[in-house]
Amino acid sequence: MTTLKQQKQIHAILLGTLSWTIALILFFPIFWMVLTSFKTEIDAFATPPSIFFWPTLENYLTINERSDYFHFAWNSVVVSFGATIAGMIIAIPAAFSMAFYETKRTKTTLLWMLSTKMLPPVGVLMPIYLIFKDFSLLDTKTGLTIIYTLINLPIMVWMIYTYFKEIPKDILEAARIDGASVMQEILLVLIPMTKGGLASTALLSLILSWNEAFWSLNLTSSEAAPLTALVASYSSPEGLFWAKLSAVSTLACAPILIFGWVSQKQLVRGLSFGAVK
Amino acid sequence: MAYLDIKQLRKAYNETEILKGIDLEINDQEFVVFVGPSGCGKTTLLRSIAGLEEVTSGQIVLDSTDITQLPPAKRDLAMVFQSYALYPHMSVKENMSFALKLAGIEKAVIEKKVKETAEILELGPLLERKPKDLSGGQRQRVAIGRAIVRNPKVFLFDEPLSNLDAALRIQMRLELAKLHKELKTTMIYVTHDQVEAMTLADKVVLLNQGKIEQIGSPLDLYTKPANKFVAGFLGMPRMSFLDGKIVSSGTEGIQVQLAAGENVSLPTRETSLSTGTPVSLGVRPEHVSISDVANGHLQARLEVSEHLGSDTYYYVKTPTNESITIRSDNQNKVNDNEAVGLQLDLTQCHLFEKEGNRIY
Numbered sequence: 001m002t003t004l005k006q007q008k009q010i011h012a013i014l015l016g017t018l019s020w021t022i023a024l025i026l027f028f029p030i031f032w033m034v035l036t037s038f039k040t041e042i043d044a045f046a047t048p049p050s051i052f053f054w055p056t057l058e059n060y061l062t063i064n065e066r067s068d069y070f071h072f073a074w075n076s077v078v079v080s081f082g083a084t085i086a087g088m089i090i091a092i093p094a095a096f097s098m099a100f101y102e103t104k105r106t107k108t109t110l111l112w113m114l115s116t117k118m119l120p121p122v123g124v125l126m127p128i129y130l131i132f133k134d135f136s137l138l139d140t141k142t143g144l145t146i147i148y149t150l151i152n153l154p155i156m157v158w159m160i161y162t163y164f165k166e167i168p169k170d171i172l173e174a175a176r177i178d179g180a181s182v183m184q185e186i187l188l189v190l191i192p193m194t195k196g197g198l199a200s201t202a203l204l205s206l207i208l209s210w211n212e213a214f215w216s217l218n219l220t221s222s223e224a225a226p227l228t229a230l231v232a233s234y235s236s237p238e239g240l241f242w243a244k245l246s247a248v249s250t251l252a253c254a255p256i257l258i259f260g261w262v263s264q265k266q267l268v269r270g271l272s273f274g275a276v277k
Numbered sequence: 278m279a280y281l282d283i284k285q286l287r288k289a290y291n292e293t294e295i296l297k298g299i300d301l302e303i304n305d306q307e308f309v310v311f312v313g314p315s316g317c318g319k320t321t322l323l324r325s326i327a328g329l330e331e332v333t334s335g336q337i338v339l340d341s342t343d344i345t346q347l348p349p350a351k352r353d354l355a356m357v358f359q360s361y362a363l364y365p366h367m368s369v370k371e372n373m374s375f376a377l378k379l380a381g382i383e384k385a386v387i388e389k390k391v392k393e394t395a396e397i398l399e400l401g402p403l404l405e406r407k408p409k410d411l412s413g414g415q416r417q418r419v420a421i422g423r424a425i426v427r428n429p430k431v432f433l434f435d436e437p438l439s440n441l442d443a444a445l446r447i448q449m450r451l452e453l454a455k456l457h458k459e460l461k462t463t464m465i466y467v468t469h470d471q472v473e474a475m476t477l478a479d480k481v482v483l484l485n486q487g488k489i490e491q492i493g494s495p496l497d498l499y500t501k502p503a504n505k506f507v508a509g510f511l512g513m514p515r516m517s518f519l520d521g522k523i524v525s526s527g528t529e530g531i532q533v534q535l536a537a538g539e540n541v542s543l544p545t546r547e548t549s550l551s552t553g554t555p556v557s558l559g560v561r562p563e564h565v566s567i568s569d570v571a572n573g574h575l576q577a578r579l580e581v582s583e584h585l586g587s588d589t590y591y592y593v594k595t596p597t598n599e600s601i602t603i604r605s606d607n608q609n610k611v612n613d614n615e616a617v618g619l620q621l622d623l624t625q626c627h628l629f630e631k632e633g634n635r636i637y
């Protein structure tokens with residue numbers, strides 16, 4: 001007979017093993033990428049893959065010589081943050097009106113918005129390319145920011161809508177009676193109450209924008225090209241160079257990984273403290 | 278000064294009319310209670326006064342200013358919600374100063390007002406806490422405090438005590454009564470608890486299906502209900518109704534023949550009732566007593582009795598299947614199913630038309 005306590009321990013061990021396994025599976029590609037970035041091209045290509053090797057910085061040096069990493073990184077930062085800020089500015093009022101002033105068509109609008117995400121982007125590449133050309137937005141950070149804002153907006157509105165839905169209407173009405181304008185209602189009451197949810201929405205938008213490759217490859221060439229474009233430029237021209245590709249990918253991922261890592265604590269705290277009660 | 282005048286107020290959602298023409302005057306410093314069954318429109322009426330609900334037609338006038346179209350903040354009213362609706366991310370102090378801050382009042386003045394209010398409500402030691410660290414009663418007090426600091430013309434309460442347990446509810450009820458005496462402000466209070474209505478109100482407004490059934494002092498409503506609905510709504514246990522017919526009416530009184538028993542004669546001035554008019558005789562549980570089978574105005578059979586210690590409730594049925602409730606303070610043992618006689622206190626009985634309006 002196992003006691004309740006033993007049973008609980010077994011559960012904890014099983015659960016722990018499971019989550020570690022999943023975490024390792026998810027983490028492995030990143031680990032392998034970083035590892036490969038420190039190999040020579042020969043080591044990188046070896047089968048079976050070599051695990052013990054002399055690490056080298058050669059790849060990073062080559063990349064630094066060949067391309068201006070900081071130019072691309074800066075573009076990524078500007079575009080991701082720009083799109084996230086613009087997205088939040090549009091999504092918060094949109095979600096506010098949908099959550100607290102629901103009409104007959106609100107649910108349909110939400111579904112319709114999300115359905116635009118089901119459209120393959122390539123389907124609208126031509127029209128968007130032409131529009132961008134006409135408005136001289138090709139290869140500009142502004143253009144890329146606009147497109148990222150638009151593609152992330154449905155998800156952002158949807159997420160924020162669900163966070164707002166959890167806020168009792170009474171509290172906003174109390175604020176209104178206390179003399180708050182709609183703006184103050186949102187800024188002083190609603191946003192502080194949902195800051196955890198808003199932060200995770202912003203982070204998601206940031207990550208999605210940072211990693212976006214389809215539009216950045218098609219709408220930029222050099223001036224506004226972000227890190228994803230840099231990575232792509234190493235993947236094709238003169239055959240495959242695994243080590244260099246890994247190095248440039250590592251460089252592309254590093255900022256957002258570090259950012260995610262740093263904001264994680266803040267985020268978890270925001271999520272658990274943001275709750276209503 | 279706060280004199281509130283509501284004229285022909287109507288409110289409809291889509292096609293359904295929720296408030297069907299409310300006319301109501303509320304005087305300065307009055308404690309007015311809206312009472313009525315669930316869904317009758319109490320909250321809707323209160324929210325219309327607060328400005329949270331747009332009315333379909335009609336007028337709300339506060340001190341000779343038409344506030345019907347004004348936004349809530351401009352109406353100079355404060356509201357206490359059933360759910361308290363405290364701002365969870367703010368401390369008690371911040372909750373209480375929020376409105377004053379928005380109004381751009383000086384920091385020192387706010388500080389002083391919050392302190393004074395906290396003293397009245399005994400919230401002093403809790404000022405730095407967040408709402409989630411307070412008990413239900415304390416939250417309720419903060420919600421009231423948040424309304425008080427603003428020094429509004431009218432306080433609106435929507436079932437503020439319904440989330441509290443019975444003991445705390447009685448305590449808060451007393452405190453509210455005290456607060457009203459202290460603040461001398463007009464208060465409008467929604468409840469479906471008739472004890473709250475009877476004890477707190479200067480004026481009770483009894484609503485039913487979006488219409489006012491009767492307005493008056495608690496005692497008025499209890500002793501002179503305008504119709505069967507009011508008579509049945511107020512009083513615990515409820516008033517019993519007996520069918521009957523007018524036999525004669527004249528200066529010496531009305532003779533009513535009860536379907537369930539003999540003729541009874543009620544002393545009254547009313548003389549214009551024609552013989553044979555169907556009526557309903559209303560009698561409160563405290564105005565019926567159990568007697569010998571031979572002596573009563575009517576006979577009945579005991580169905581259930583409830584012993585509450587101080588009182589006993591007897592639920593009886595007449596041979597014509599009408600239910601009567603009796604409240605008695607003597608502990609006479611009556612067996613279930615036993616036949617009893619019922620003695621009515623005819624000076625205290627109410628007579629209603631078949632449609633419900635009060636005759637006498």
Ligand SMILES: Nc1ncnc2c1ncn2[C@@H]1O[C@H](COP(=O)(O)OP(=O)(O)OP(=O)(O)O)[C@@H](O)[C@H]1O
Nearest residue numbers: 290295313314315316317318319320321322468469
């Ligand atoms: N937003 C709305 N849309 C449609 N009908 C509504 C809406 N709000 C309230 N009602 C209806 O209006 C009627 C009155 O509601 P109200 O909340 O005023 O009742 P109440 O008297 O406060 O009841 P309770 O004692 O249960 O709180 C109800 O029948 C309710 O279903």
Ligand SMILES: [Mg+2]
Nearest residue numbers: 319320321436
């Ligand atoms: Mg209500």
